[in-house]
Amino acid sequence: MERVPITVTVNGRRISAVVEPRMTLADFLREELGLTGTKLGCEHGVCGSCTVLWDGAAVRSCLVLAAQADGANITTIEGLATDGTLHPVQQAFWEAHALQCGFCTPGMVLTAVALLAENPNPSEEEIREALSGNLCRCTGYQNIVRAVQLAARHERAGT
Amino acid sequence: MSLQILPRGKWVGARVKRVEDPRFLTGEARYLADLQIPGTVHAAFVRSPYGHARIRRIDTSAARALPGVLAVFTAEDVATLPPLASGLPIEGLKPTPQTVLAKDKIRFIGEAVAVVVAENRYIAEDAAELVEVDYERLPAVTDAERAMAPDAPLLHEDLGTNVVYQKVTTLGDVDSAFAQADRIFRRRFHTNRFVAAPMETRGCLSVYERSSGQLTFYSSTQMPHMLRLFLSLFLGIPEHKVRVISPEVGGGFGQKMTIYPEEVVIAYLGKVLGRPVKWVEDRRENLAAATHAKEQIIELEAAVRNDGKVLGLKARLIGDGGAYSFNTASALIEPLAAAGIIPGVYDIQAYQHEVIAVCTNKAPVGAFRAVGWTAAQTARELFFDEIARELGLDPAEFRRRNVITSDQFPYTTITGMVYDSGSYQESLERALELVGYEELRRRQAELRQQGRYLGIGISLYVEPTAWGSEIALQAGFPFPSHDNATVTIDPTGKVRVAVSVHSHGQGHETTLAQVAAEILGVSIDDVIVEHGDTDRAPWGMGTYASRSAVIGGGMVALAAREVREKVLRVASRLLEVAPEDLDIQDGNVFVKGAPDRSLSLFQVAFAAYLDGRVRAEGEEPLLSATKFYDPRATYSNGCIVTVCEVDGETGTVHLDKIVAVEDCGTMLNPMIVEGQVMGAIAQGIGGALYEAMVYDENGQLLTDTFVTYALPTATEVPELIIEHLETPSPVTIGGIKGIGEGGLLAAPASVAGAVLDAIWPAGRAIEQLPLTPERVLAALGGETGV
Numbered sequence: 001m002e003r004v005p006i007t008v009t010v011n012g013r014r015i016s017a018v019v020e021p022r023m024t025l026a027d028f029l030r031e032e033l034g035l036t037g038t039k040l041g042c043e044h045g046v047c048g049s050c051t052v053l054w055d056g057a058a059v060r061s062c063l064v065l066a067a068q069a070d071g072a073n074i075t076t077i078e079g080l081a082t083d084g085t086l087h088p089v090q091q092a093f094w095e096a097h098a099l100q101c102g103f104c105t106p107g108m109v110l111t112a113v114a115l116l117a118e119n120p121n122p123s124e125e126e127i128r129e130a131l132s133g134n135l136c137r138c139t140g141y142q143n144i145v146r147a148v149q150l151a152a153r154h155e156r157a158g159t
Numbered sequence: 160m161s162l163q164i165l166p167r168g169k170w171v172g173a174r175v176k177r178v179e180d181p182r183f184l185t186g187e188a189r190y191l192a193d194l195q196i197p198g199t200v201h202a203a204f205v206r207s208p209y210g211h212a213r214i215r216r217i218d219t220s221a222a223r224a225l226p227g228v229l230a231v232f233t234a235e236d237v238a239t240l241p242p243l244a245s246g247l248p249i250e251g252l253k254p255t256p257q258t259v260l261a262k263d264k265i266r267f268i269g270e271a272v273a274v275v276v277a278e279n280r281y282i283a284e285d286a287a288e289l290v291e292v293d294y295e296r297l298p299a300v301t302d303a304e305r306a307m308a309p310d311a312p313l314l315h316e317d318l319g320t321n322v323v324y325q326k327v328t329t330l331g332d333v334d335s336a337f338a339q340a341d342r343i344f345r346r347r348f349h350t351n352r353f354v355a356a357p358m359e360t361r362g363c364l365s366v367y368e369r370s371s372g373q374l375t376f377y378s379s380t381q382m383p384h385m386l387r388l389f390l391s392l393f394l395g396i397p398e399h400k401v402r403v404i405s406p407e408v409g410g411g412f413g414q415k416m417t418i419y420p421e422e423v424v425i426a427y428l429g430k431v432l433g434r435p436v437k438w439v440e441d442r443r444e445n446l447a448a449a450t451h452a453k454e455q456i457i458e459l460e461a462a463v464r465n466d467g468k469v470l471g472l473k474a475r476l477i478g479d480g481g482a483y484s485f486n487t488a489s490a491l492i493e494p495l496a497a498a499g500i501i502p503g504v505y506d507i508q509a510y511q512h513e514v515i516a517v518c519t520n521k522a523p524v525g526a527f528r529a530v531g532w533t534a535a536q537t538a539r540e541l542f543f544d545e546i547a548r549e550l551g552l553d554p555a556e557f558r559r560r561n562v563i564t565s566d567q568f569p570y571t572t573i574t575g576m577v578y579d580s581g582s583y584q585e586s587l588e589r590a591l592e593l594v595g596y597e598e599l600r601r602r603q604a605e606l607r608q609q610g611r612y613l614g615i616g617i618s619l620y621v622e623p624t625a626w627g628s629e630i631a632l633q634a635g636f637p638f639p640s641h642d643n644a645t646v647t648i649d650p651t652g653k654v655r656v657a658v659s660v661h662s663h664g665q666g667h668e669t670t671l672a673q674v675a676a677e678i679l680g681v682s683i684d685d686v687i688v689e690h691g692d693t694d695r696a697p698w699g700m701g702t703y704a705s706r707s708a709v710i711g712g713g714m715v716a717l718a719a720r721e722v723r724e725k726v727l728r729v730a731s732r733l734l735e736v737a738p739e740d741l742d743i744q745d746g747n748v749f750v751k752g753a754p755d756r757s758l759s760l761f762q763v764a765f766a767a768y769l770d771g772r773v774r775a776e777g778e779e780p781l782l783s784a785t786k787f788y789d790p791r792a793t794y795s796n797g798c799i800v801t802v803c804e805v806d807g808e809t810g811t812v813h814l815d816k817i818v819a820v821e822d823c824g825t826m827l828n829p830m831i832v833e834g835q836v837m838g839a840i841a842q843g844i845g846g847a848l849y850e851a852m853v854y855d856e857n858g859q860l861l862t863d864t865f866v867t868y869a870l871p872t873a874t875e876v877p878e879l880i881i882e883h884l885e886t887p888s889p890v891t892i893g894g895i896k897g898i899g900e901g902g903l904l905a906a907p908a909s910v911a912g913a914v915l916d917a918i919w920p921a922g923r924a925i926e927q928l929p930l931t932p933e934r935v936l937a938a939l940g941g942e943t944g945v
Contacts (some may be wrong), residue, residue: 019279022281024430030192030193030473035186036189036192036193037185037186037187037188038186038187038192039190039192039358039359039360039409040192040359041359041409041442042441042442042864042865043441043442044442044864044865044866046864046865046866047358047442047865049358050699076186077184077185077186078185078187079184080185081184081185086181086185086917087186088406090184090185093180093184094176094180094181094184095176096178096831097177097831097834099180099183099184100187100410100664100665100834101357101358101407101409101410101663101664102180102183102184102407102409102664103190103357103358103359103409103410105183105184106186109184115412122204125600127873128873128874129873129874131872131873132872132873132874133872134873135358135411135412135865135872136358136578136868137355137356137357137358137838137870138328138358138410138664138834138836138838139834139838139841139843140619140837140838140840140841140876140879141835141841141873141876142838142876142878142879143834143837144873145873
């Protein structure tokens with residue numbers, strides 16, 4: 001298999017690499033870049049654990065190839081906090097006890113970030129709808145929904 | 160031992176944010192798949208595509224020839240490894256040893272027949288597909304009752320039967336109870352086979368150092384010390400040369416408390432190949448080959464008086480154990496645990512149960528949150544709803560007439576469980592009040608007039624917790640255990656707590672720090688809790704069966720207490736006052752009544768380690784203590800009420816809300832208690848409405864993806880209203896009771912009860928869970944035997 005050259009921006013850093021055509025974006029991030037915060041829960045696009053932001057939109061990195069990401073701007077969970085300060089969504093997840101084992105958390109947080117960027121004032125129903133592509137087996141979702149509501153309030157208040 | 164050593168105060172009982180959260184929120188947390196050790200090679204298992212077959216021949220030559228492949232192993236190559244066998248010392252339980260790779264025969268789809276090791280996972284999976292296995296397919300049996308028939312295909316031919324356990328037990332005067340009854344009721348339920356499905360699948364990494372003969376084994380496990388012991392025995396490596404590290408674990412729920420054949424194989428490969436070997440299963444493997452749970456056929460019979468009093472019960476419980484009565488678990492765990500809890504919160508004086516465990520061509524059964532109890536609770540509560548209706552009683556009133564009341568504690572059940580304390584009736588009344596029960600019943604009648612189906616389901620439960628020696632015995636599992644904590648104050652006055660219980664989402668780093676902080680008079684910011692590494696944590700069983708708050712909390716309290724006393728003895732010499740006159744708060748040791756006469760914990764600890772003059776005769780310099788705890792049996796309780804509406808056209812269920820009133824005694828951290836309850840209820844919703852492992856008659860698994868095996872999402876879980884009652888246990892340190900399982904124990908009965916209530920009397924026809932739209936519609940259409 002002929003390897004493919006790509007240039008991709010990950011968490012603000014421009015990276016040039018040569019990848020196997022069949023390597024998924026998730027494996028590229030995890031294995032090649034060491035960004036293991038992106039999780040693999042099903043590898044068939046259902047659980048949402050591998051969610052990353054692709055030009056700001058939530059995307060399942062297990063379903064796209066690294067080669068397709070040429071030119072893209074990717075944000076992973078490692079790129080969210082700035083200078084050691086948690087992103088408002090991360091902070092809200094902490095305050096609302098929206099995580100237990102933590103495995104789904106990176107995907108949940110990034111999905112919530114994408115939602116709030118598009119809709120800063122979502123209803124509970126809209127939040128549940130937006131999160132419905134991400135599975136969590138620990139929390140029962142209620143505290144995750146509350147965390148997103150809390151983050152939305154904080155972001156609107158500019159805190 | 161004083162049970163009062165753990166007071167409620169600044170930390171115990173507080174809603175403390177979890178100290179472990181930042182590393183999970185930022186992606187820094189490292190799970191098994193995230194570990195990268197130089198030189199690691201990757202394993203992929205070749206798994207059977209059939210449910211029952213003889214292995215005629217395995218050709219590994221093409222796989223071996225693929226560039227990048229290091230080795231392909233089959234059963235022959237691992238013949239020195241002993242088979243896994245049930246560890247339960249129960250008379251009459253037939254052994255079904257399982258070789259770590261299938262030898263001669265496979266008994267369930269997904270059973271591993273070979274393993275490939277390659278330079279990376281992509282190549283390993285390619286090579287696994289090149290392994291050619293010539294199977295002779297055999298007739299399969301995937302129904303437990305059919306498996307009991309004399310002409311059924313046999314899984315383990317040497318046993319001559321698929322029934323690995325069968326025993327009738329009669330407790331109290333059952334014949335009289337049934338003779339005196341006004342009415343006899345009968346009902347059969349087939350509870351669904353569903354699975355823990357932790358978001359992180361299983362995985363392990365074996366690192367063997369040939370020069371020293373030491374094995375470091377990383378595994379996504381709930382019980383690192385048990386795994387170390389088993390690996391030592393299986394591999395013949397002395398235990399002190401085995402170190403097990405359980406890194407961050409992405410959920411377990413019981414599925415990761417089994418010692419798996421794959422773990423033994425990977426550990427062995429690391430040893431013989433001399434390279435680190437890593438295996439991370441994919442979701443399909445997890446759904447097919449990790450343990451399944453909760454499938455039983457339960458037939459109940461009740462002797463009842465016209466006033467609603469239940470005089471006696473009979474139960475026949477058939478556990479569908481899958482292909483092997485599994486090594487550290489057993490096909491027996493489901494029906495045996497269920498038999499013990501059938502009487503539940505009700506005052507039952509006569510009871511007969513028949514417990515049957517059967518092998519079928521399905522994945523082996525293991526633990527999953529509320530083992531056995533989910534099925535028992537579901538069957539009994541749905542049965543009691545039906546009896547109430549037949550007698551013309553409200554289901555709530557029927558429960559009132561049979562529930563054990565608070566003046567009866569301690570209450571010894573007919574099955575030998577000793578309920579220490581609780582709030583059974585109180586939780587029922589409070590849950591009914593919170594949900595607005597009377598008003599809902601009126602509304603239900605109104606809506607029925609309009610052709611709409613509103614339903615209310617009540618599930619009143621008791622939850623055996625604190626799985627130590629005593630409660631295990633009371634629940635029918637004679638398996639002694641203990642756990643240990645080491646609490647150490649270092650020379651700078653900071654606290655390190657090392658525990659044998661294991662956190663995979665439960666928040667022990669916070670709750671156990673709260674316990675230590677409370678007793679030692681420090682902030683939890685000055686406490687670190689360590690777990691999951693056998694070299695750093697003391698020996699113990701690990702985490703399962705709602706044991707860690709009670710056992711972990713108790714053992715940390717005991718060890719912290721001892722360290723506190725040492726600190727006070729050192730400080731008494733420094734301050735020249737009696738230890739009894741000293742107290743510790745906010746990291747300062749001070750004279751009671753004279754707070755200006757104080758020393759920081761740093762000063763005291765520094766002196767303890769480095770100034771021999773403060774050491775009394777016979778005193779050790781280290782401010783450290785290791786204590787064990789094996790608690791008395793304690794039982795939590797609660798009541799879950801579900802309100803739903805069923806769409807009569809489509810058969811779909813809309814959950815309106817769920818109210819859960821729970822009582823786990825003293826709460827270490829109510830926020831974490833609520834998290835446990837809510838998460839377990841969501842799993843219960845899945846079990847009642849969506850989740851089922853389905854096999855066809857050939858043993859083919861039809862639900863091996865998250866598309867076909869559907870977990871609840873944020874849109875399926877309704878508003879959950881949690882309220883706490885707090886009846887401290889009189890028999891445990893601090894009055895703590897466990898809370899891990901109640902939600903999954905009780906929610907399926909509550910949710911299913913609401914659905915059956917909504918469509919009653921059509922609900923009478925349903926005996927199989929989950930309540931899919933097809934089953935609901937069929938019942939509404941008047942079909943029977945669904």
